[in-house]
Amino acid sequence: MKKKFLLIALIGFASVWAYGQDSSDFSAKFDKWSIDGGIGLTKPWQNFTPGYYAATPDFLVGEIGVRYMMSEYFGLKLDFGYNKFQEADESMAFETNSYRFGLQGVLNLGRMMNFETWTKTLGLLGHGGVGVGYLNYDRTNIDNDWVGNVLTGLTAQIRLSDGLALNLDGSAVANIRQNEGFDGGIGNTKDLGMVFNGTIGLSIYLGKNKTHADWYLRDDEKYKVLDSKIAGLDKRVTDLEDGKANKSDLDNTKGDVDAIAKDVDALKNVEPTSYDEFVKQLVNDGYINVYFDFNSTKVQGASANSVNFMKAYLAKNTGASVEVQGYADELGSDDYNQKLSQKRADAVVKLLTEAGIDGSRLSAVGKGEDTSVDKSSAQARQLARRVTFMVK
Known part of the structure; x- marks a missing residue:
């Protein structure tokens, strides 16, 4: 289970990085x-x-x-x-x-x-x-x-x-x-x-680049970036060592990586208008997360990329709205954790609105405790303290 959550975190980072190449920050490299x-x-x-x-x-x-x-x-x-x-x-x-x-x-x-x-x-x-x-x-x-x-x-x-x-x-x-x-x-x-x-x-x-503008294929370069991230994740999964993981956990984790790789391959055969649908699927499947420290409503610094990802997606897809869903780990009372999860969702909504996203396109929902992780594992509890997104 711990491996699966770690994989989700890694894929989230890779997705943020790769999607950033699709945004205005993408720097195409070709001779001019x-x-x-x-x-x-x-x-x-x-x-x-x-x-x-x-x-x-x-x-x-x-x-x-x-x-x-x-x-x-x-x-x-x-x-x-x-x-x-x-x-x-x-x-x-x-x-x-x-x-x-x-x-x-x-x-x-x-x-x-x-x-x-x-x-x-x-x-x-x-x-x-x-x-x-x-x-x-x-x-x-x-x-x-x-x-x-x-x-x-x-x-x-x-x-x-x-x-x-x-x-x-x-x-x-x-x-x-x-x-x-x-x-x-x-x-x-x-x-x-x-x-x-x-x-x-x-x-x-x-020039010093491999390709001139006459022949440069921007989408091919993006696919190479995403494919390299998939390959890196596949290797990480193979190298991860966790004494508590059983064969079923490893098989499921491996399957997640294979499924993402197939999605990338399928994306190469569709029109550019489907890219945003692919990204929407990644978001709704839980691969983009914002994490928090214990008993905190302050976004971890490493999770700023996920917030920036959602900002870029919403800026590009002006007709989309997002439900921001907050979670807490199982330590503490149910009532306290419900309020904490709501505050975390509110905090992310506040960051997005301050970044220029219309607040009417955002809704914050506290989901309370995430009971799907191992309560006794500190690493798993860290992955439970998060905000996810549901694009509508």
Whole structure:
């Protein structure tokens, strides 16, 4: 019996710690910087002088940029692009060099669309932004036709290693207020030039963490944390020595650990909306406890984590209410212990309301003595002096 209560206390601590990783205190660890570059084919379109046109596709386009991901979903990129346009076989001769500098926003569409549910090696980025550039026309010796530009595109990714990814990018660039055609002549007077680029290149990830934001899976990291805690608890149960425990007690305790492990495994196969239900089940099954010293209504310092856990849960689940249930050990009279258990429940409610939880969502109930523990055992009586929670 003593082992079982000790296990409950340990699982309570592990649950608090693991759930904290789900809260705003969770610190995701991934690399944020990368250098992205590529080379490929280009096609200028729409703005040409009659008799001039470029090959389909033309060569070449080169791009390089520095990207910073603020999260695994969004980032910014500073980039430079170069295009060289030349005549097709039937066109009159021309050669134009185009240079572009821009700032783009980047969306990790692969994470947003949950690619991780079917692949860990393929990704998809969306990007778009604005910039400035100029065109240099060799045919007419017109230098520096400055233009503004707007760019958008998609990048398919293939993960080669933790530090490297292969990129296949398709982009469209609109040159605004392009005074000349792409050939350097009068063009078609539309002052808007369109360029389509297709490149193959690499992302080189920078940093000391194992994973870059492009591939970071926040939920997988949380599962690893919880799994490691389960493994640690399993080992503790195996190593615990208690002369009063019998084989039945040990089998029951082992079963509790196995049941929690199965719950964790099952959680990996459900949608994120079920996480809170899983946590609610842990709470209602008695794995989250607040402990008190003998004849005291002051929360033990080590139990502050359990109070913080409930505060985080209630702050996240604003529609939930909780019955705070107080208990006392069997020493002393029934009437005294009933009052003591009520005071303990009241004390925890007071802490939660002072932490910002609306008191209307909390109710305090004194349950009196906990008679399920060994009255003669000081360790068991310590586990009886507690407050538990029932989420409604």
